[in-house]
Amino acid sequence: MENKVAIYGAYGHTGKFLVAQLYQQGFRPILIGRDADKLNILSKDYPDLVIKVADINHPETLDVAFADAEIIVNCAGPFLDTAEPIIQSAIRLGKHYVDVSAEQKAVLDIFEQFSEKAKQADITIIPAAAFYGGLGDLLSTTLTQGWDKVDEIALYIGLDSWHPTKGTRLTGERNHYQRFMFAENRLQPVLEVKSKIWEFPHPILRKEVVTVPLSEIITISRHINVNTINTYLSQNSLTDIRSDETPEPKPVDEKNRSSQRFCMEVVATKDNKQRSIIAEGIDIYAVTAPLIVEAIKRILTGKIKKQGVTTLGEGFDATDFLSALDADDIVISDIKETDIN
Ligand SMILES: NC(=O)c1ccc[n+]([C@@H]2O[C@H](COP(=O)([O-])OP(=O)(O)OC[C@H]3O[C@@H](n4cnc5c(N)ncnc54)[C@H](OP(=O)(O)O)[C@@H]3O)[C@@H](O)[C@H]2O)c1
Structure with a gap:
């Protein structure tokens, strides 16, 4: 597992969770970013790992940094800035690409710009393979198995608090584009x-x-035949991230997770049937790492079902994927099915 994975943005908050988890599982990822000093600081914890400086404005530096890897993981957001140059490099080199984008537009752009090119290059591209975008897509996929048509998927995310990183704040400021909802089987501008x-x-x-x-609106609607998707977030967490006073997340346990608790409940309805599933855990940034690690392992062992641009739910066996996750990272409930009137 030497150098098979290249992590761009390795010294960011999310990047560091991923490096730690990969390293602990025996991977030896290549650590990449634009700032040599920050890479050198990270390197003190991982003296045996290769570090490389690369800048999205200098494509040749990206190509050199990624040359030895099989999979490029992009943890550097805003993805509205970083996804395109890094995917261009992945396509030139014929490497798989995974990222943790949470911006609807970044995810949509990836599908629209790169679906054909990725197929031609024989690679898999998975945007939003993270808490936002990825987890809800996996849960929705397993929940609606066997249903050829779904009336509604509603996703409820409850956080006891949200202490945003600098990257989250920057990404929110950068993302001034039209937002979409999904109703009547299609993406539509948000009205209410x-x-x-x-x-x-x-x-x-x-x-x-x-x-x-x-971004679940995009990932889920790419592959599940659903009429309406609603994604809800707890108001207290929005109040947190909208306040300048809210501090950055603070590590409190041996995995450097914060004390933040999350719960994601997905409810799907079809005719008079309703199904629901719940995922719970600690720290939405930290939990992104095991999702990416599982995706990496599956790509490297050929368990990916699709080439081109895809999602966690569509690209993998979602039920098997979720059951492979460690309960210390995330606890997934059984599926509950009830009749509704
Ligand atoms: N979908 C999800 O659930 C999920 C989960 C976690 C994170 N995210 C997203 O991931 C991104 C990073 O979040 P974070 O919490 O890790 O933030 P962070 O700690 O602030 O790290 C951001 C990283 O991105 C790099 N970066 C930003 N702009 C760059 C550019 N133009 N060129 C090269 N590198 C650039 C930064 O490098 P410098 O330090 O050199 O600026 C840093 O390494 C955000 O967009 C966030 O929304 C999404």
Whole structure:
């Protein structure tokens, strides 16, 4: 597993979770970023890993940095800036590409610009393979198995708090594009914000949730035949990230996770049937790492079902993928099915 994985943005908050988890599982990733000093600091913790400086404005530096890898993981956001140059390099070199983008437009652009080119280059590209974009897509896929047509997928994300990183704040500021909702079987500009009260299990409990146009709208709608997708986020977490006073996440455990708790519940309906599934865990940045690691292992062992641009739910066996995750990272409930009137 020497040098098979190249991580761009390796010294960022999310990048570091990924490096730690890959290293702990025996991978020896190549650590890449634009800042030599930050790479050197990270390198003190991983003296045996190769580091490379590469800049998205100098494509030749990207090609050199990625040359030895099989998979490029891009953890450097805003992805509206970094995804295109890095994917261009992946296509030139014939390497697979995975990222953690949370911006709808970045994910849409990747599908639109690179689907054909990725197929021609014989590579797989998976945007949004993370807490936002990826996890909800996996849950929705396993939940709707056997249903050829789904009336609604509603995704409820409850966070007890959200201390955003610098990258999250920058990405929010950079993303001033049209947001989309999914209704009547198609993407449409967001017209309204809906809110309701949702009962999450302990410790999140009862929360006001509001519709937020997340990247799951894009990933889920690419491959599930669904009429309507609604993505809700707890209002308290939006208040947190909108305040300049909210601090960055602080590590509190041996995996450097913060104390943040999350719960993601997905409810799917078809005719008079309703199914639901719940994923729970600690720290939405940290949990992105095991999702990416699982995707990497599956790509390297040929368990990917599709070439070109795809999603975690479409590209892999979603049920098997979720069951492979460690309960210390994420706990997934059984699927509950009920009749509704
Ligand atoms: N979908 C999800 O669930 C999910 C989960 C985690 C993170 N994310 C996304 O991942 C991104 C990073 O988040 P983070 O928490 O890791 O933030 P972070 O700690 O601030 O790290 C950001 C990283 O991106 C790099 N970067 C930013 N702009 C760059 C550019 N133009 N060229 C090269 N490198 C650039 C930074 O390098 P410098 O330090 O040199 O600027 C740094 O390595 C954000 O867009 C965030 O939304 C998404």
